[in-house]
Amino acid sequence: MPAPQPSPILRRRRLGAELRKLRESARLTGDQVIEAVGWASASKLSRLENGRSRPDLRDVLDLLDLYKVTGDRREELTAITNEAGDIRAWLRSYATMTPRQRGYAELEAGCAEILEYSPVIVPGLLQSKAYVKLRILSSRQLVNDPDQDDTEDADTEVKARLARQSLLTREVEPPRYSAVIEEAALGDRAGPREVLRTQLLQLRKLAGLPNVTIQVLPTEQTIADWYLPHTGFSLYRFAEPEDPETLAIEGLATNLMVTDQKEISTYSMVFEWLQDAALGPEETITWLTERAEQRSSGPARKPAGRDPGMPPTQRSRRSGRLTEQ
Template sequence: MPSSPSPILRRRRLGTELRRLREAARLTGDQVIEAIGWASASKLSRLENGRSRPDLRDVLDLLDLYQVTGAQRDELVAITGEAADIRGWLRSYPVMTSAQRGYAELEAGCAEIREYSPVIVPGLLQTEAYARVRILSSRQLLTDPENADAENAETEVTEAEVAARLARQSLLTRETEPPAYSAVIEEAALGVRAGPREVLRAQLAQLRKLAALPNVTLQVLPGETIIADWYLPHTAFSLYRFAEPQDPETLAVEGMSTNLMLTEQGEIRRYSMVFEWLQAAAMSPAETLEWLTETAGQRAAGSDGNGRAARGGALPPVQRSRRSGRLTEQ
């Protein structure tokens, strides 16, 4: 499990530094392109926005133009090497998929992760069975049920996604500087609608185990608890703070088919305030541990916690859908 930032994060850091150096030199993008003699006008833009794999020769040309020397030059050359080594970084994981990689890239090198999840247990906390239920329950939105070959291929994809999600989880238990992890999970994420009884019982046990880790803080938010001044969170979100202070904090706002990644400080502050409201409204970590233990017993007895027998437990019936896309749920 890598403890260093991902190449994608390195690209963002490099791009930010290169833009700052250009502005300090009072040069426009067009002036830089002309001075270096690059054929593509978009090359500099892609580098400064972290959208392309940096070539060391290109970065050295920019550093020469900006007259960067000494320790600062050495640091940026080292960052360039890390930003270019996608394959080496991916080899740190036993398995990885494109859908899971976006989260893995954010999580690597983190000093702190804070997550709010209204209806689904966060990916870093899921058991294998719970993860499989979550992925299978959404599969019908992406595949054509009348195409047997497509369905067989999707089964293989599902197992790869489950394995990749589990591979990310070693982040929390790695020996070298695991991040401080905090999560506020709505009670509904562990309700009877979330999966078969045995799956939920195992998931509750997993949460109890993870809550005992010194770097993990879990809090359950009861469904009837009032948040701040009647505030209602709009969606799931995650906040990432990295070990290197120069790497910008990142906010991930989760949607069904698209995730929004933001580094704007105003947005970070607003969502940080919301997370504080959620933590204040949720059960304390000690109360959460008691709740997890009690609820696991109720699941074992077949009750939903209100004296009613838990119904259901099967996956949703297949619905015909030809929509395409990729679900990005963690």
């Protein structure tokens, strides 16, 4: 897999931040800009500066004219605008992609470094095929529309998530990837014995890649001065310094994306604490090997309660959608 171009979403955020800086440097308010370029909607500029809309090249050129941007700077922002609107070119980097997986694929594209802490679920970039399918099927009862049965699309979702994983093994500039995974995420509650065994072997295999560092955090290990992480999170750092570093916190129905540097610094410190508390990379490989061997022998534990292979008697009608990566 070649190095993919930065995603359109990332390019929109970069373009919006640059346009906002230019407006502020020109000492113009949003209303003054709208009046000067003759746009009918005041929200158009806001959506553009916040990276929430697909930019039109003509609109961006109007703004660059107003801000008197010329030369190399103008050419750079014009190129970013074209990349921000070209979804199809970016999607060609992936054999299969779905809307559910695209949000994280867009963040991962163009990354120089990814840091992830996962307390209960193996991160999506590290999941084995069987584990991916189990996680997708186990969340079906939380779909937004109780009358929509999208089980038949599970294989497509599996392929899309696996397509994202090619990021770690691509030949051209794969990102540095570090993950701290709680021991609980690999315990008996995570899935059937054979699924967990193959997942442990998958982690051991990926931990051998030169750009991948995986650390398991034992349940009894103390973090810093008895610190307890509030949630799992991911940090994305990009190859181009001007692309904003991003913090992602996954929720049940929505995801939180943050580019505020103070927040990111706080989570970066927490990640350092987690790494210090976790087993070292070599110790983790030994731990994964031993646990995989344990899953290969002895009687399988029968889960309590309802058979996990049986569908729930009633779907949840919660709002939103599950966005598990």
